[in-house]
Amino acid sequence: MAEDAARGGRRRPVTRDADPSGRVNSEVAGGEPGRLRRIRAGYDAWARVYDWFARATVSVGGVRAACVRALELSPGDTVVEFGCGPGVNLPALRDVVGPTGRVVGVDVSPRMLDRAAGLVERRGWENVSLVEADAERPPVAAADGVLATFVTSLFPDPYAVVRRWCELSDAVVVAAFVPEGNRAANAALRAFVALNGRLFDAGGDDPLGRLAGRTDAARRALDDHTVGRERRRHLFGTIAIEAGRNR
């Protein structure tokens, strides 16, 4: 159900997460933990810049195209993107499922979702919906594919979240940074994590170790809960694409 945007009065195809009784997900509506509030505030503040940056780099390393291919979707399928941000992956996802399929983008940041909603409106897609919700508590019961790019490192327990995604979907594809590339790439990653330490909850003296642990946890969840596994490295080994399938 579309609702009026709180800001600017623009009508946007974004729904808030609700349980079957119609109550809005309390983690998103209020009473949310400080961590989620920080993530939302951080990404709200950077939504415009992030959108620009992500669109400018959409083809770099072929990462995003490889993720969508790894889902092995067909026309008519339903795909959910958790932490969809401004919607940079939505065009490729919409392309593969076609007009008869369904694409659902989930994010906690209303500003990011505003950006994604603008894209949906400009393209005139009627089968792409956006939900403001916590990806750690999926607002979707079943899907043919689940995608999450550069999101799982933000979860305190990526293993538990990715396991949940494996239960609801036939295919799960996760892209994440890995600090196992060359020294220059590691230095860049270290700077990135230091700058975004509050979002990653990656303070302390080993932010890269924290990042590596979270990437590894997501990988292990796919190892343990899917039967068909595929992994690839992109961009000098700094980005891992992990795909798991149960079909």
Ligand SMILES: C[S@@+](CC[C@H](N)C(=O)[O-])C[C@H]1O[C@@H](n2cnc3c(N)ncnc32)[C@H](O)[C@@H]1O
């Ligand atoms: C680094 S951005 C990645 C955006 C997009 N996936 C991409 O590849 O460009 C991380 C996104 O995940 C969202 N996010 C972080 N934690 C989340 C959660 N628990 N539930 C839903 N979205 C979340 C943020 O709001 C942000 O839009």
